Amino acid sequence: MPVDAGLKTFVFLIVLVVGGIVSSILWSALGPVIGILFAFATFILAWLLSSAIRMVTQWERAIVLQLGKFVGLRGPGLFFIVPLVQAVSRVVDLRTISSTFKAEQSITADTVPVDVDAVLFWKVIDPEKAVLEVQEYSQAVGWAAQTALRDVIGRSTLADILSGRDKIDSVLRSIIDSRTEPWGVQVTSVEIRDVTIPAALQDAMSRQAQAERERQARIILGESETQVAAKFMEAAALYEKSPTALHLRAMNMLYEGMKDKGSMIIVPSSALETMNLGAINLAQMQSNINAGAGNGAQAPIPVVAPHVSTAGDPSMGTATGYLPGQI
DSSP states (O other), rough: OTHHHHHHHHHHHHHHHHHHHHHHHHHHOOOOHHHHHHHHHHHHHHHHHHHHEEEEEETTEEEEEEEEEEEEOOOOOEEOOHHHHHEEEEEEEEEEEEEEEEEEEEETTSSSSEEEEEEEEEESOOHHHHHHTTHHHHHHHHHHHHHHHHHHHTSOOHHHHHOOOHHHHHHHHHHHHHHHHHEEEEEEEEEEEEEEEEEHHHHHHHHHHHHHHEEEHHHHHHHHHHHHHHHHHHHHHHHHHHHHHHHHHHHHHEEEHHHSSOOOOOHHHHHHHTTTTTOOOOOOOOHHHHHHHHHTTTOOOOEEEEOOOOOGGGGGOOOOEEEOOOO
């Protein structure tokens, strides 16, 4: 409903009521003919006054035509026109307008069908051109935006559309603005909201991304193995120079393995020989035997640990050791 409809109705009723009162007085004083003629004239006057009054809001402008010819813009606020000679043909909204448009099944430069949804922000800066130069400027802007979007998609690859939206938005704004400038319309911005690609292509891209991540994981794992091997080589060089450090490390490993819940670990004899545990224990036992014999005391005798059967696993070998004992 136009904003001036209530004002026009109010003026029409006021003039009609006043004219009716005056007509009734004239009817009584001068006769019915004069009263009827004045009432008819009052009705015509009320209609002319209500037709002459116009009002538009702050963000609107009225296009006024006089006998079919453009005579100017009116508004905002209250203004008057000449009834029967002038007319308001169109009221133009000057605010920024947002409209959505899309390009369905458009083919990119790398022959990929995509559906693209976008939103356009525009406004009328010249109401005269918007009304006189194009029939329906809002519809024309929508068609211009859609054709420009299809044109840009056809010249871009799928990767450009997915990763370079800011650049595509800028190109679209320039193209659409150049087409709508003769119509008195200015495009402020264009934003791509969504890009839809076929499901089969989405699966292929997902597999490609998964394969790329797996490749990166394998490369990182290989680099980690190289670094670990380098550290092992450094540790081996240090242990080679210090057998005592190797022995302490071996004992620490056994302790860490047995400290939780009193667990028992069966160590192959080959591992003991490799870590020099047997040699060190034997040297210590021999030293104790020699010291006891020199003092005339009973020397401790070596006690062999019970043999652990390794029939099921020949690689285990025999777990042996030496424990001091008293006779």
